[in-house]
Amino acid sequence: MPGVNKFDPRKHLSYAPPKKVLKMTDLGYAEDTGVSPVAVSHPFQLFTEEAVDLMRTEIFKKEVQEECTFGSNLAPCVLRGYAKKHAPFTYEAWNHPDTLALISHIAGVGLVPVMDYEIAHVNCQTKTESQAKEERERSQLEDEGRRGCQENRADKPIVGWHTDSYPFVCVLMMSDCEGMIGGETALRTADGQYIKVRGPAKGCAVILQGRYIAHQAMRALGTRERITAVTSFRPNDPFLRDDSELRTVRPVSDLSELYHGFAEYRLEMMGARIKREREKLAADRRDGKKFDTLAHKTFLRGAITFVEQTNGEIFQQDKVEKGIIDELNLADPEIESERVEPVQSPHVLYS
Ligand SMILES: [Fe+2]
Numbered sequence: 001m002p003g004v005n006k007f008d009p010r011k012h013l014s015y016a017p018p019k020k021v022l023k024m025t026d027l028g029y030a031e032d033t034g035v036s037p038v039a040v041s042h043p044f045q046l047f048t049e050e051a052v053d054l055m056r057t058e059i060f061k062k063e064v065q066e067e068c069t070f071g072s073n074l075a076p077c078v079l080r081g082y083a084k085k086h087a088p089f090t091y092e093a094w095n096h097p098d099t100l101a102l103i104s105h106i107a108g109v110g111l112v113p114v115m116d117y118e119i120a121h122v123n124c125q126t127k128t129e130s131q132a133k134e135e136r137e138r139s140q141l142e143d144e145g146r147r148g149c150q151e152n153r154a155d156k157p158i159v160g161w162h163t164d165s166y167p168f169v170c171v172l173m174m175s176d177c178e179g180m181i182g183g184e185t186a187l188r189t190a191d192g193q194y195i196k197v198r199g200p201a202k203g204c205a206v207i208l209q210g211r212y213i214a215h216q217a218m219r220a221l222g223t224r225e226r227i228t229a230v231t232s233f234r235p236n237d238p239f240l241r242d243d244s245e246l247r248t249v250r251p252v253s254d255l256s257e258l259y260h261g262f263a264e265y266r267l268e269m270m271g272a273r274i275k276r277e278r279e280k281l282a283a284d285r286r287d288g289k290k291f292d293t294l295a296h297k298t299f300l301r302g303a304i305t306f307v308e309q310t311n312g313e314i315f316q317q318d319k320v321e322k323g324i325i326d327e328l329n330l331a332d333p334e335i336e337s338e339r340v341e342p343v344q345s346p347h348v349l350y351s
Contacts, residue, residue, distance in 0.1 A: 040187060046170075
């Protein structure tokens with residue numbers, strides 16, 4: 001169709017592997033804390049500038065802005081659930097097998113988007129050029145030792161301490177970061193310390209196993225806009241553990257769409273598990289084996305837990321308070337430097 005840009009991995013992927021990937025054990029957590037030993041990646045180039053610009057065109061569509069905008073105490077302006085209906089390029093980009101292969105490779109486990117509704121949740125932070133300029137000048141003053149302008153600094157989080165609802169997120173930067181101050185993600189280590197991960201540049205991404213690591217996004221100063229797209233992932237293998245919750249997304253979602261996506265993929269997983277168990281029982285009988293009571297009861301216990309978890313996430317719609325997401329009550333990290341470059345710590349990933 002003329003005028004429609006189709007995602008083409010040869011044209012739109014521009015992959016350069018992350019310089020480093022930190023393991024859960026590097027942050028002090030047990031290796032089996034999550035669904036993979038991988039905790040977080042350095043920023044890495046994923047999409048071309050053209051691809052990100054096409055994604056941007058899709059999020060600025062009138063119908064996306066009007067129908068898919070949500071706000072909460074954690075983030076005042078987010079776009080959610082728009083990709084399947086309104087953003088075919090974005091939808092295809094995150095579902096393409098080549099994109100998934102790259103992300104899975106870094107994550108150390110085969111991943112797929114959790115559900116259509118979670119493709120490319122967009123965080124928007126925008127301001128005027130004069131505000132951005134003022135922030136750059138303030139920061140320069142502070143750097144020169146003339147402190148006194150303490151407001152609105154980059155050590156204030158834009159999103160408070162939290163863990164995500166889904167195992168992995170891939171955060172894609174969609175803005176030009178020229179002149180940006182701050183904008184990092186702070187991660188909590190197992191011993192209560194924190195590390196900072198530098199935010200990615202336009203077209204670059206970071207992968208984080210955010211379901212298991214408390215983190216917060218620091219405010220970005222000095223630029224007119226900071227737009228990030230956060231796509232959530234779960235293991236592709238239905239036999240792997242899936243601890244996904246809806247805790248942080250229920251208050252900022254079209255609940256019907258969210259529940260459809262969640263209920264359907266959880267049932268699909270359960271279907272695969274039941275099918276495999278039935279085949280195993282049938283094979284045992286064919287081979288003349290006795291019924292393995294212990295093994296089947298273990299399977300049933302697992303199935304009950306899985307169903308209970310699913311049921312526990314689906315709240316009646318009138319029990320969901322719109323726009324209110326619980327934060328973790330953790331102390332703010334003391335960040336000594338507003339700029340990302342010269343932080344002296346063995347834990348700083350990217351400086
Ligand atoms: Fe998060």
